[in-house]
Amino acid sequence: MAKHEYIINRRVEFNETDMAGIVHFSNFFRYMEYAEHAFFRSLGHSIVDPDLGVGWPRVHCNCDYNHPLMFEDEVEIHMLISAKTSKTMSYQFRFRKDGTEVARGNVTIVCVRRNKVGEMKSTRIPPEIADIFEVAPADKLAD
Amino acid sequence: MAKHEYIINRRVEFNETDMAGIVHFSNFFRYMEYAEHAFFRSLGHSIVDPDLGVGWPRVHCNCDYNHPLMFEDEVEIHMLISAKTSKTMSYQFRFRKDGTEVARGNVTIVCVRRNKVGEMKSTRIPPEIADIFEVAPADKLAD
Amino acid sequence: MAKHEYIINRRVEFNETDMAGIVHFSNFFRYMEYAEHAFFRSLGHSIVDPDLGVGWPRVHCNCDYNHPLMFEDEVEIHMLISAKTSKTMSYQFRFRKDGTEVARGNVTIVCVRRNKVGEMKSTRIPPEIADIFEVAPADKLAD
Amino acid sequence: MAKHEYIINRRVEFNETDMAGIVHFSNFFRYMEYAEHAFFRSLGHSIVDPDLGVGWPRVHCNCDYNHPLMFEDEVEIHMLISAKTSKTMSYQFRFRKDGTEVARGNVTIVCVRRNKVGEMKSTRIPPEIADIFEVAPADKLAD
Numbered sequence: 001m002a003k004h005e006y007i008i009n010r011r012v013e014f015n016e017t018d019m020a021g022i023v024h025f026s027n028f029f030r031y032m033e034y035a036e037h038a039f040f041r042s043l044g045h046s047i048v049d050p051d052l053g054v055g056w057p058r059v060h061c062n063c064d065y066n067h068p069l070m071f072e073d074e075v076e077i078h079m080l081i082s083a084k085t086s087k088t089m090s091y092q093f094r095f096r097k098d099g100t101e102v103a104r105g106n107v108t109i110v111c112v113r114r115n116k117v118g119e120m121k122s123t124r125i126p127p128e129i130a131d132i133f134e135v136a137p138a139d140k141l142a143d
Numbered sequence: 144m145a146k147h148e149y150i151i152n153r154r155v156e157f158n159e160t161d162m163a164g165i166v167h168f169s170n171f172f173r174y175m176e177y178a179e180h181a182f183f184r185s186l187g188h189s190i191v192d193p194d195l196g197v198g199w200p201r202v203h204c205n206c207d208y209n210h211p212l213m214f215e216d217e218v219e220i221h222m223l224i225s226a227k228t229s230k231t232m233s234y235q236f237r238f239r240k241d242g243t244e245v246a247r248g249n250v251t252i253v254c255v256r257r258n259k260v261g262e263m264k265s266t267r268i269p270p271e272i273a274d275i276f277e278v279a280p281a282d283k284l285a286d
Numbered sequence: 287m288a289k290h291e292y293i294i295n296r297r298v299e300f301n302e303t304d305m306a307g308i309v310h311f312s313n314f315f316r317y318m319e320y321a322e323h324a325f326f327r328s329l330g331h332s333i334v335d336p337d338l339g340v341g342w343p344r345v346h347c348n349c350d351y352n353h354p355l356m357f358e359d360e361v362e363i364h365m366l367i368s369a370k371t372s373k374t375m376s377y378q379f380r381f382r383k384d385g386t387e388v389a390r391g392n393v394t395i396v397c398v399r400r401n402k403v404g405e406m407k408s409t410r411i412p413p414e415i416a417d418i419f420e421v422a423p424a425d426k427l428a429d
Numbered sequence: 430m431a432k433h434e435y436i437i438n439r440r441v442e443f444n445e446t447d448m449a450g451i452v453h454f455s456n457f458f459r460y461m462e463y464a465e466h467a468f469f470r471s472l473g474h475s476i477v478d479p480d481l482g483v484g485w486p487r488v489h490c491n492c493d494y495n496h497p498l499m500f501e502d503e504v505e506i507h508m509l510i511s512a513k514t515s516k517t518m519s520y521q522f523r524f525r526k527d528g529t530e531v532a533r534g535n536v537t538i539v540c541v542r543r544n545k546v547g548e549m550k551s552t553r554i555p556p557e558i559a560d561i562f563e564v565a566p567a568d569k570l571a572d
Binding site for chain 3: 163169
C-alpha cells in the first residue's frame with residue numbers, strides 16, 4: 001500500500017537556536033529532511049540504498065514562517081507527498097507546535113545516477129521507491 | 144546613496160558538504176545570510192544594532208538548485224533588493240560558479256520589536272536602514 | 287536521589303555527514319549536548335531555566351575517535367558525571383554503535399550569571415541543579 | 430621550505446551563534462578545520478586530492494574556552510604544527526580577538542586509505558604532504 005503522508009515529532013536542540021533566541025530558519029530544511037528520511041525508513045527503505053545506486057539532490061525548496069520555534073519546543077512535522085513524476089517527487093511539510101501551524105515548506109527532489117565522469121544525471125525513480133509513495137489527496141494538500 | 148545590490152565571494156568549507164559530496168542544500172540559506180550581513184556592513188551598519196532595537200526574522204525563503212557546489216568551490220553570491228515595504232524587505236540571491244548560475248533564491252525578512260512579554264511584533268523599518276537600500280531595477284531582477 | 291549517568295540513543299542524520307561519508311567530527315559535540323539536555327529533562331529540569339537565571343558555557347571539551355559513524359547509524363550516548371565543584375560540572379561521554387565504543391569525549395561546563403554590563407561571571411551552581419547530579423563511581427569512570 | 434604555522438582571520442556568522450548570544454562551542458572545531466584547509470591551499474595543495482587518494486579523519490580534538498565570541502567578531506586563528514609522525518599530524522590552534530587569546534585547541538589527524546571493502550586504514554603520509562609541513566619550535570608551542 002503506497003503512502004502519502006507521515007508525521008514525526010522532534011525537539012528543538014540548543015545548537016539549532018541563534019542569538020535571536022529562536023531556531024535559525026535554515027534548520028527547518030534539516031527538519032524536513034529528517035522527516036523525509038524517517039518516512040523512507042517507516043516503509044522499510046533508506047534514502048541511501050547502495051543496491052539502487054541512485055541519489056536524490058534537492059532542486060527546489062521553500063518555507064514560510066509564521067511563528068518562531070524555541071529551545072526544547074516539541075514540533076510536529078507533517079509530511080505529505082504533493083507531486084510525483086517519473087523522475088521527481090515533491091513534498092509538503094507542515095510544522096505544528098501545540099496544534100498551531102508555525103511554518104510550512106516544500107521540497108522537490110530529483111532522482112539521479114552518476115555518469116562515467118561522476119556527474120549526476122536525472123533518471124527514472126526505481127519502482128522500489130516509486131511504488132511506495134503516492135500523491136496525497138488534493139483536499140488534504142489544499143488544507 | 145541607497146544601494147540595490149551587492150556581490151561577495153565565499154569558498155565552500157568541508158563541513159558544508161554531505162555524504163553525496165556536495166554542499167548540503169540548507170547551507171545555501173546560510174550563504175544568503177552571509178551576503179546580507181556583509182551588505183549591511185558594507186554600508187556602515189550591522190543587522191544586529193542595539194541602538195535600533197529591532198530584529199529581522201525571516202518570513203519566507205526559497206531556493207532553486209541547478210548545479211551542485213563542491214568542496215573548495217569559490218562561489219559568487221549576487222544579492223539584489225527585490226522588494227521593500229514599510230515593514231519588510233525581500234532579497235534575490237544568485238549563486239555563480241565560474242560564471243554559471245548554480246542556484247537562485249529569495250528571502251523576505253520582517254522588521255520586529257519585542258513587546259513587553261517578549262513576543263516579536265512587526266514594526267516599521269527604522270529610516271537608518273530603510274534609507275540605505277532601494278529596490279533593484281525591474282530589468283535587473285528579471286534577468 | 288542524585289543521578290550520575292544517563293543513556294540516550296540518536297540516529298545519524300544526513301546533514302551530519304560530510305563528503306568523506308562519515309559524521310563530521312564537530313557533530314559529536316552537538317551529540318554530547320543533546321544527551322546533556324535530555325539528562326536534565328529526565329530529572330524534571332531544563333538547562334535553560336529563567337527562574338534560576340544562570341547560564342552554562344563550556345570551558346573545555348575533547349573527543350577521541352576510534353571508529354566513524356555513518357548515515358542512519360544508531361548511536362548510544364552514555365553520559366557520566368565525572369567531576370563536580372561548586373561552580374563547574376564535568377561530563378564523560380561514551381559513544382557506542384552495536385556495542386562497540388566508537389568515540390569518547392569530555393565536557394566541562396561552568397555556571398555563570400550576567401553582571402550589570404552583560405558579562406558572564408562564574409557563580410555557584412544553584413542547589414536545584416547541584417543536588418540532582420552526583421559524580422559517578424571511580425571504577426565506572428575508569429572503565 | 431616546510432612551514433610550521435599559518436594565520437587566518439574569520440568573522441563570526443549569525444548562524445554560528447546560539448541563544449546564549451555567543452558562538453556555539455562546537456563551531457570552534459569548524460573554525461580549526463577552516464584554518465587547516467586554508468593552510469594547505471596556501472602551500473599549493475588541497476586536503477582533498479584525488480591524485481593522492483588519502484583521507485584525513487580526526488582522531489582527537491580538544492578546546493579550552495576563555496572568552497566568548499560574538500556575532501561579527503573578527504577572530505584571528507593561529508595554527509601551528511605541534512607534532513608529526515609517519516601517519517599522523519597534530520595541530521595547535523589559538524583564537525585571538527583584539528589581541529587577546531579567547532580559546533586554544535588541538536586536533537590530531539591520521540592519514541588513511543580505503544581498503545577493498547571501503548574501510549579506512551591508516552597509511553604513511555604521502556611525501557607531497559609530509560614534506561611541506563614541519564613541527565613548530567618547542568618554545569613557540571609552549572608559549
